[in-house]
Amino acid sequence: MKMNxxxxxxIFTSTKTEEDHGYAEMAQRMEALASRQKGFLGVExxxxxxxxxxxxxxxxxxxxxxxxHTDHLFAQxxxxxxxxSWYKVRICLVEREYDFFK
Amino acid sequence: MKMNxxxxxxIFTSTKTEEDHGYAEMAQRMEALASRQKGFLGVExxxxxxxxxxxxxxxxxxxxxxxxHTDHLFAQxxxxxxxxSWYKVRICLVEREYDFFK
Numbered sequence: 001m002k003m004n005x006x007x008x009x010x011i012f013t014s015t016k017t018e019e020d021h022g023y024a025e026m027a028q029r030m031e032a033l034a035s036r037q038k039g040f041l042g043v044e045x046x047x048x049x050x051x052x053x054x055x056x057x058x059x060x061x062x063x064x065x066x067x068x069h070t071d072h073l074f075a076q077x078x079x080x081x082x083x084x085s086w087y088k089v090r091i092c093l094v095e096r097e098y099d100f101f102k
Numbered sequence: 103m104k105m106n107x108x109x110x111x112x113i114f115t116s117t118k119t120e121e122d123h124g125y126a127e128m129a130q131r132m133e134a135l136a137s138r139q140k141g142f143l144g145v146e147x148x149x150x151x152x153x154x155x156x157x158x159x160x161x162x163x164x165x166x167x168x169x170x171h172t173d174h175l176f177a178q179x180x181x182x183x184x185x186x187s188w189y190k191v192r193i194c195l196v197e198r199e200y201d202f203f204k
Contacts, residue, residue, distance in 0.1 A: 092194035
């Protein structure tokens, strides 16, 4: 994950409906598509009671372009109609970071 | 979750070792303890291949105080010694947010 500062994190938290048809395929397609967008830096995802997906971007402009990508708009609409009972998006500036490796 | 802007998100991503002894209990204790700290706004968590925990705070000062809380320092050391093979912490300013409810 290339991380030249400053960069942005988009925190997407959600709860799903019972409706699961096509969800995993779409999630996979969107991740693949996102990773080919200009300014994309990486994505991390996990779901238990709630789902958390954090994607990382070089700029607010890259985030806006991905939000308005035609195929992504279609997926967002499917998400609202079928898959999510709730979601929240937070666009954040990463100010500081540190890590640990064993 | 009280969210008077501006506020901060701490994104904690991790992969665990095979060592699981005491982990769930400690995670639960730390969440309970964090939620009683000054400036704490909320926390969300999910783990599959990787774990993602995002906690929300009123200020950088509140984040620093929680990082240096004695019991939390002990838990962090246990995490480094036993539970995590890798982790990354990102401290982020939440610049924008929107949500959807069905």
